[in-house]
Amino acid sequence: MAKFSYPGSVGLAPMAGITDKAFRTVCRLWGAQFFFTEMISAESVLLQLTVVERMLPSVDEKDTAVQLYGSEPRKLALAAKKIQHRASWIDLNAACPVKKVVKKNAGAALLRDLNRLGDIVKAMKDACEKPVTVKVRLGFEKNELEKIMETLIFTGVDGVEVHGRTAVQMYSGKAEWNLQLDKWNVPTAISGDLFTVEDIKKALEISKSKAAIVARGVLRKPWIFFEIQHGSEPSFEEIRDMFLFHTRMLREQEGEKSFYKLRQFVMGYTHGFANARKFREAFMKLEKFESIERAIQEFFNHFLMNAGENMSVKEDGAKA
Ligand SMILES: Cc1cc2nc3c(=O)[nH]c(=O)nc-3n(C[C@H](O)[C@H](O)[C@H](O)COP(=O)(O)O)c2cc1C
Structure with missing residues (x-):
């Protein structure tokens, strides 16, 4: 497999209830360079729930990752294998701090159990031919990014998106961009508090990451990707x-x-x-x-x- 890199410097971050096909298409037209689906549970993939078909990218959607969440290596591996033909790559959610998800030991809960996180990524890598990336926060309660990155790199992960907050922080405080993400030999994408074109430029520079993913900033101003590409607002x-x-x-x-x-x-x-x-x-x-x-x-x-x-x-x- 050729070495993975995020297909551009600015992408649309995964957002449950938001990043459906219609919105991904809008962001593509405005100028976003890569995309994530909403998070999809591995169990619903395995149960072949009808909602999954609607959430998966269509075969003509380029540069779009399918984001999966779950807690069991075997289920995540099977789910990744099953849907990989619809994905440019597979992304694992190890970042979601929402109670409903964490209670099931999924999302950010994986940051409290790095052995499990490592086992999941290894199983997914073994099961599928597409690259596997992981979205993380800095840690669950405290910043443990070093340990998290070491664990992930050991699995052969293809890329890591980092939201510069811990899970317990939810959205409080300011996202940390000063993360020296170039010190790990793996592609990264920075996330958190990217509301303007200036924020994106600054976050890329300060984090030393080659890519950034925008979430709430696109809801505030859907044409933020146009501004990045054109340096002006659309009419x-x-x-x-x-x-x-x-x-x-x-x-x-x-x-x-x-x-x-x-x-x-x-x-x-x-x-x-x-x-x-x-x-x-x-x-x-x-x-x-x-x-x-x-x-x-x-x-x-x-x-x-x-x-x-x-x-x-x-x-x-x-x-x-
Ligand atoms: C409405 C909403 C839904 C989200 N859903 C997901 C999700 O499904 N998977 C995920 O990894 N992150 C999800 N996130 C987190 C974002 O991808 C992003 O990391 C976070 O909002 C920080 O970036 P921002 O400050 O630019 O919003 C969601 C965020 C929002 C606001």
Whole structure:
């Protein structure tokens, strides 16, 4: 197998409930270079639950990792083997601090049991032909990144994404970027508090990692990848068209009942727009794709017609 490297310097981080195919496609069009699915439990893969098929990338989706979680080496290995043909590579979640996951000894709980973590990665590596990467936090209660990296490197892991917080920290405090990630002879991707293009540049420089993955920053501003690629923001028309494309894609992919998922993105798509509050409040009550599309058209068209009167550009570049 050729030596793995993350397929670019800036990717979309895994987010449960968010990084579905529609949103991955939107981020790809804005300029993200690599992608992760939402986390998928190894058990649901083995049980062949129908939800898994929808969560897996389609065969034409390039540079997209499937993220698995679980606690048993054998199950994770079997699951990885089963879905590897749909993945550019497989990622193991050893980072999720959510109680429901940790209680099952999965996610960040693996950072408390490095023997188990090592056994899982070894089993996955033996079982599948695709690269295997692991997403970690700095440790469970305290920073033990050295031990974690040593354990992973011993298994022959192909890459490690590091969220610079411990599991008990959840999202409190500031993410640590000063991690000297180049001292380990393995590709890495830095994660945590990447909200602006400047954050991404700084985190890459300070962490000495060749890649970064963005999570909440994309929700706040879905076109952050466009800004990275172009050094400027997209036009209002481009934002409107992407919001409409996202809406149509979601409907096509997940059906009429998936409209509620769009509510997670309305804040982002109207980031910095004047008078967006009323629109957002009304949007939250819409339950049909037709009315959602109409509302988006009306909001943006009204905005565009009044450009100049209502529109100004703040110092930070956000539209106000
Ligand atoms: C809504 C949401 C869902 C997430 N789901 C996952 C997940 O499924 N797997 C994972 O490894 N990390 C998950 N994360 C963590 C992110 O990938 C990322 O590491 C973390 O949010 C820190 O980056 P940020 O400060 O840029 O948000 C999730 C984060 C958010 C906000």
